[in-house]
Amino acid sequence: xxxxNCGKNEANVHYTQIINGVKKEISVCSDCAKKLGLxxxxxxxxxxxFLGDFFSDFAERSLLPSLKANEVKCKTCGxxxxxxxxxxxxxxxxxxxxxxxxxxxLLKNLHGTDVHIGRKPGLTGDKVxxxxxxxxxxxxxPKEVDKKAKLQAELDKAVKEExxxxxxxxxxxxxxxx
Amino acid sequence: MNWYLQSxxxxxxxxxxxxxxxRNIKGINFTPKASKDDLKKVFDLAKKISIGYGxxxxxxxxxxxxxxxxxxxxxxxxxxYIKSKNAYKAILINDDENICIxxxxxxxxxxxxxxxGFEVENLTNLAIEIDRKIEEQVDYSFSEKYGYxxxxxxxxxxxxxxxxxxxxxxxxxxxxxxxxxxxxxxxxLNIKGIYSESTKNDGDIFIISNNQTLGVTEKExxxxxxxxxxxxxxxxxxxxxxxxxxxxxxxxxxxxxFGILAFAKKIxxxxxxxxxxxxxxxxxxxxxxxINDAKVSKLYLETKQGNIQKRIGDKASKKxxxxxxxxxxxxxxxxx
Numbered sequence: 137x138x139x140x141n142c143g144k145n146e147a148n149v150h151y152t153q154i155i156n157g158v159k160k161e162i163s164v165c166s167d168c169a170k171k172l173g174l175x176x177x178x179x180x181x182x183x184x185x186f187l188g189d190f191f192s193d194f195a196e197r198s199l200l201p202s203l204k205a206n207e208v209k210c211k212t213c214g215x216x217x218x219x220x221x222x223x224x225x226x227x228x229x230x231x232x233x234x235x236x237x238x239x240x241x242l243l244k245n246l247h248g249t250d251v252h253i254g255r256k257p258g259l260t261g262d263k264v265x266x267x268x269x270x271x272x273x274x275x276x277x278p279k280e281v282d283k284k285a286k287l288q289a290e291l292d293k294a295v296k297e298e299x300x301x302x303x304x305x306x307x308x309x310x311x312x313x314x
Numbered sequence: 315m316n317w318y319l320q321s322x323x324x325x326x327x328x329x330x331x332x333x334x335x336x337r338n339i340k341g342i343n344f345t346p347k348a349s350k351d352d353l354k355k356v357f358d359l360a361k362k363i364s365i366g367y368g369x370x371x372x373x374x375x376x377x378x379x380x381x382x383x384x385x386x387x388x389x390x391x392x393x394x395y396i397k398s399k400n401a402y403k404a405i406l407i408n409d410d411e412n413i414c415i416x417x418x419x420x421x422x423x424x425x426x427x428x429x430x431g432f433e434v435e436n437l438t439n440l441a442i443e444i445d446r447k448i449e450e451q452v453d454y455s456f457s458e459k460y461g462y463x464x465x466x467x468x469x470x471x472x473x474x475x476x477x478x479x480x481x482x483x484x485x486x487x488x489x490x491x492x493x494x495x496x497x498x499x500x501x502x503l504n505i506k507g508i509y510s511e512s513t514k515n516d517g518d519i520f521i522i523s524n525n526q527t528l529g530v531t532e533k534e535x536x537x538x539x540x541x542x543x544x545x546x547x548x549x550x551x552x553x554x555x556x557x558x559x560x561x562x563x564x565x566x567x568x569x570x571x572f573g574i575l576a577f578a579k580k581i582x583x584x585x586x587x588x589x590x591x592x593x594x595x596x597x598x599x600x601x602x603x604x605i606n607d608a609k610v611s612k613l614y615l616e617t618k619q620g621n622i623q624k625r626i627g628d629k630a631s632k633k634x635x636x637x638x639x640x641x642x643x644x645x646x647x648x649x650x
Contacts, residue, residue, distance in 0.1 A: 213347045225465040227347030229455040249529030252461025254472035300599030304326040
């Protein structure tokens, strides 16, 4: 199918629009799609707006019964309560103090907790140690001095016998030795 | 050699690993609410950061579109960052390109470290080491209760994202992908296809990352990713074993794909991913001997948009790009 706009190139962008039950389909090539602004179309669903819903839900039920929620405003950056509900982002570090109560609830929803237990600035925390995990298929390590030759022989054998999974492992081991 | 062209740990399944730390500077509005002056302050502060590692400071305004696209293709910078309209964007990057700190994205500073293969724990240590050095020179926005503060509440606490990119053609060919995706999601980690936000299957490559950043330690994040990835490696190898039981079918599929790769006159960008997936499987299984792992990595990278634009300009038609892509592939296959 050729592009409905320029009629020259193969159409590879198909755009379907349904408004009030009227379906309209357009098929254009990618160059025309770019010209018509169809290529950068994003889904109108924004995940951040879901965050806002958690937040607003909480506010309606239990927070600030005496205050109108949307009048709460961060003194430092001017982010309002509604700004956060719309885009799910905070404006500055002070927002976290300003909106503390609803934030605690939001964070519990997102992370299951509202308290940081990871590293802190200035403290020399523990180094992440290697976790030892056993593979179900255990590897045998060659003990010979001439590891390389043995590995090569094993690799050839594995390929010959079509044990490709082993072959891949052997290949990796060989590379380490080399 | 740059990390993205090397061959690494468990590289028959894990293509690469990445650890990212989101950091913001004390007393400056977060970038979504920052004024131009605020962004400039961050830019100037970042310019003064000197922590070694051979990092160079580059303003994004000094880079051409093709250069920026190349960073995106290598997985170093997110496309969103390149396209964002924030002023005063810049990067601190070393020659090996395994360390990159980008400035004025969603966060003031985003520290990223990369490695080929399966290296989540080593990368976590490296990221923390870098973070600690920056901490001596920059005051971070930090709360005793919430940890490192970020505009997006989904990243506060450790501010850490660990990612591994896995290639699972075996699970895909044996129709077990859905199961794996469900398991990963149930454990609270995130899995998605690389070329789309969805779990659509493009070239059988997926990224596994953590969702939770608060209430867990850096160590736990790395450990969780490591454990689940090990399981996937196991299952993928098992799937490959099952596939090779009927070796004629799989060998035929692999050799056909290699035939297209080696002899086609034009290859489209979406076609190449699926072909390379099968060819990489063939190399890992020892069925294809004409090329090695390093060449496969090179094929993945150099058939992307950025490199093609670098060679024939960014105004070339889709068709010309497809022809150029086929040429590049032949060059790489025939390289000594």
